[in-house]
Amino acid sequence: MESADQFKAVQPLQYYKRFLDQNIRPDGRRLQEARTTTVNVNFCTHANGSAMVRIGNTTVCCGVKAEITTPSVTQPNDGIIVPNVDLPPLCSSAIQSGPPTDYAQTSTKLIDDILVSSNLIEKKDLCIVPSKYVWVLYCDIVCLDLDGNLIDASLLIKLPVVSVNEKTGKLEYDHAKTTSLTLRDEPIATTFAAFDSDAIIMDPTLEEENLCNGSFTITLNKEDDICSLFKPGGTELDNQKLQNCLKHCKRRVNSVRSLMQNAVSS
Amino acid sequence: MDVILSKSEKIFLTHGIEEGIREDGRAPDDYRTIDLELSVVPNANGSSRIKLGNSDVLAGVKCEIGEPDPGRPNEGKIIFNVDCSANAGTEWEGRGGDDLEIEISEFLSKAYSNKSCLDLQILGLIPGEQCWHLYIDVLILRNGGNILDAVSLAVKSALYDTEIPKVLIKMSEKGQSEVELTDNPSDYIIMSTENCPIFVSICKLGKGHVVDATAKESACTMAKIVSAVRKDGMITASQKKCSGSLQESSVLEMYEHCRKVGMELNKTLISKLSEAKNAPIVGFLA
């Protein structure tokens, strides 16, 4: 093994610090540069809406299935959206088959909160017959290859165009007529990883995520407002650092939004 | 519950079979003695107990009223459920027998899945709303090898013994039709079960193949084909089990064997069924 690999295996952190000092990363990206992102939409015909996103090696695909159910008593004419992030043993060697791991459950809850706070889909539109029949959207996000930065990939998918079907009177269902759901907002997340108070990198890979001591995610919506700021522990940041992270975040979000547009339109 | 055999024992058995001699003196196409008893469990609408050599299976059929599938409104439903009782051995205690239970119940529902086996129309009561659900529960009390065939025999005889109470359909005041059971036990309808398939599993040992393998023989089986054979020789489902592979020619030959043995077995079962119909019920006391 050349000496570089030995050095990396023995002292991973110092190896990384060497790169960070010259403001570059082992895979050639600059600190604030994200990996190549590709999006393709509607790859599955059976799902009402589906999308697959690839950020570097992290591949995540999501399918949305719409079903009919009776609404809850407290909100009679509100539809229900149930997101679920699923990390099958397929996506990483660390995961065994069995109930979802803590990481999967945390991401599920986080995406649920982002959905609620950015009210991406107006619950009222999902109502078929108030207090009798209402749509429930099962958004199942399956991670095919876990290489860091799960939240960004999962959130990009949140925007498949869901085709919902017309109903008349008693529950018949007409296959032909489908109306697509209007999405009121497009929350896009960017994740940063902080090595120490000044070396902050964007879009960490799994390796960088394990080495850094704390990563945080900022989600911006259409009008570049913050709809979620999630920083669980890690190096402490003061206001000024937060602001310049926000700056990078805006740049990244614009580039992704344009990517989304041509994916959906094509 | 594979018996643990040493390598040399396996070779001894395989060579014996290649020359057509089996450990308990049977010919390759012979089945062990089948003793059959009907309506062993009075609580169930129909039940049967099969002893195939030292395999012991109890099957019970209960019918309850439930909703039909939306896709098929005027037909009843059959639901299979297999339960490996711990009596058969300590390894089936707790969750031990789960994968065998799944394997058998899936194969049973596959074999009974097409229309020709059981006429489900007579199970339909009110199209779209109510129909008979036939719960077929199989309890495996002892696994002496070739458990799939024993289960299929038990299921066929339990269905033969099933009495479904007649039903009157009255129009209630609110205009809905209502189901009303007759209360005298004597008038019931019987389903015709002669088209129900029987499983025949053929095991390949070395070059020879053997029907109705005992526990020892199935321990040294490389590959096994289980096929559900109907009275008229049609095969309604079949599957290759165990982790060995087979030549194409031997597969065709084994299918031929299955059909021949299956038709014979059907005949013997039907004769035993008519015998057992009015035989005294002895149950486990024999």
Place this chain on the structure above:
Amino acid sequence: MAAWELLKDQNFRLDGRKPTELRRIETRLGVFPNADGSAYLEQGNTKVLATVYGPHEVKGGRGRSNPDKAVINCQFSKSAFSSSERKTHMKFGRNSSETNQHLVQALNAAVMSHLYARCQIDVYVEIVQSDGSDFCACLNASTLALIDAGIALKDIVTCCSATIVDEKSVVDVNYVEESSGSAVLIVGLLPKDEQIAYMQMKGRLHADHLEKLLDCAVEGCRNINNILKERIGEHLKTHSSHFTLTRPATPGRAERSRPAIA
């Protein structure tokens, strides 16, 4: 349920029995040759199969093995078609694990487990048909299976149930009486020295009835015990006679010759 008049005026019960009369008991030992000990018991329409494996090495690691006495492990399961309406019984449901524990406690009182230190005895009970006082039938069948397995027992523990119907105590409760809502007392008795190995009461009962109910149940246990002893005697006679003569080779019928009753 209450509409049916459980106790007719000439104080006959619904199934024609007198209040202190037991249901017909049929037994057979040695049902399954491949098990160490097995038994089949019919109390009226309640039919139960019990098998015993052991004493053998403790499964589940050294942690569970007890240096000075045997570990008894029971599994109680009810087949789906056993009762009138069909219900698949979860093997790991709360009530089945509770019944398992009760069986273990009752059998611990009877088995001389210090003879089988660091071993495990598995007792599996399968209810084929259930028509009331299932637990009593299970315990009696387990005792017979233990005897068939030749495991040393202090005494033949027998179990009987009793309940109160219009002020009269009634023994060996069937399904109709059990579901009529009155309190059911289940007693497991070691008859030789009158010790109660297991007692359980469900439902509400007036205090002074308890005395009467307990006597009636204990009396029931004693009668069942005599019947069981008789049956075991017959079983031994048929088998031991085999034992003395030159034993004919019966393929597949394993011999159970010598049950050890301390």
Place this chain on the structure above:
Amino acid sequence: MPTDTKRLPVPETSICPSTLIEDISAKKLPLISNNKRRDDRLCTQLRHVYAKLKVISQAQGSAYIEIGNTKVICSVYGPREVKKRDEFSMDGQLCCDFKFATFSCPQRRSHLSDNEEKELSQQLLNALSPAVCLNKFPKARVEIFALVLENDGSAFSAAINCASLALVDASIELYDIPVAACVRYDGVNLIVDPQLNEEYSHQESNLSEENGQVLVAYLPVLKQISALNHVGCLSSKVLNQSMKLCIEATQKMHTIFQECIKEKVKSIMD
């Protein structure tokens, strides 16, 4: 089933809209009209096959396959150490896990694998194990995870093909590459590689008394059948014909896979 506490609460009963369709008409029309199928393929013509290796960076070996619209992805981990081992065996262990994604079928599938998926996992194991040299990794285990992203007919045969490609990519020593194909018989003629609407399903009222579907997994070099699975009522004559057709289809499929693997090896070499 105890409520699934590890996921967000879900409304108890929800009906899938596609089950409300009453258009039996779609099922009535015969599979073959003027010897062209619904998507105007010939009887024995396979759908377009697209296979790609090394799709998952984390796995030792992974493969992605598209047969028509049926999409399956599979990853192979191992040979790796087995935590709790019950019996000692000189041979290695193979364990498979087959799963439909919840959105892959018209009817939504649950997260927890139901009986059908457990049974198909066992059949996948039986199909692959004759081809793997288990004695090359004693006391270790190779884990294969297959996930169906979209089910447009013969999903299980696509899963077997995808799993064998993933094994090749993980450079696990194989005697042969198992390749699987499906054949559907509708009473009149045999069609290869059926789509979802052409697949046998006992719901539909049967056109003729005799119809069914056969799946064969074949080891082309050893000329042996490693898995055989047939549903529906067929006479043995029809069974033989359909098996022959399956084997021809697997041979065609085999050539396609060989090119795909050669490309991959070439790209790694230079």
Place this chain on the structure above:
Amino acid sequence: MCDIGDIVLPGDKIDNFVQSKGKVLLGPGLQRDGEEVIAVRPGIFKYREPNIYWIESHQKRYVPSKDEDVIGVVTNAKGELFKVDIGSSEQASLSYLNFEGATKRNRPDVKNGDLVYAKLSIADKHAECELTCVDRDGKSKGKGCLPDGGFMFQVPLHLAHKLRHPDCPLLKYIGKETAMEVIAAMNGRVWIKSRSARETIAIANAISAAEFLNYDKMKDFVDNFMNELYLGSS
């Protein structure tokens, strides 16, 4: 900004080492963070002559350190090393040779569940701690298996340190009234043996009740405690 005897919270900067020139010794509860020294535990800032500063904090969990006397419960008495639970995160090991007069053949009679009074010969956070009941020249000095008939109970660590403090009169007063044997170990375990079980329990309650008393109030506390005890019994 804070001086001796002050309450200090984690994260406070400590910079007035005015009392001592040159080298400063930082005891438990203080840590160097770059140039400054910060407190890492809540407690009182204490100073002792030459240059020792530390923070006295009250902990319930015992952290083993070298040469401290502890009372342990033997959990595994088989084999070479006995496993002893001393209330810390890991069980300590006690070799059967570390008893007075123990040789390869004459093994000390120790069963599971016995109480052992021993000294921590090795106590390092990275390695497993080791106990010994013998000092350098082979004498046990009261250490070893505790006889039966005693009663052991747990008290907060600072109370145990207070009891062991030379000028703490509590044990002396109680000793005057009734004959008893007491051991107060550093891991917060106190072992008492007296004539009758009733007295042992009474003494135990007295000790735990005296947690927040300072020295002068102890005299009359013990007096009325004792006559209540005897009044009750006579």
Place this chain on the structure above:
Amino acid sequence: MGICEFGVITKADGSARYITDKSDAICAVYGPIEVKLSKELIDRSSIEVQVYPKSGNTGPPERLVETIIRTTLDSVVLTKYYPRSAISVIVQLKHDFDLSCVLNSVCLALLDAAIPMKTMFSAISVSKSDLDNSCLNDSTMNFVLDRNYKVLTSYSNGIWKEDELKLALTFATKKAESIFEFYKSSIERKLLKEERS
């Protein structure tokens, strides 16, 4: 501001109950204890967190809170002191859920157990109505600040403009000072009681 009570659970090495107008949480800390072999870390102690809601069973929401608490403590608690051991933190919610009340109760319990910490932290939840009490929606932003008022942890829901973020941060730093004072006074009360002897 809330009331704090120490030593609520006698068996625990450190426990505290923190009651505010919005919520009420009890936290118990078990100092360096035996660690399960699978979770053992050689050079530092592993932190295990369990959160139990007022009623019902634990699901993904509790997992998210546990992750937030665990990562916050990872960067604050000096785990190097006790290698190959575990610090277990268990929170029982008495009232409905409020992240800042839970985190404050955890900090107080750690102080009670005298677990070595680099710095103390205080959690503040800022709602839109705190800033300019005109708007009604209840979107809140939770901050956890350390002694020199830097953001350790933050979790927000609802939509926040950029300048609203700055406002919220300044509001949080003001409130954090009073919380640290509150910590100091409650610790003093506890220590003086013990120190008097």
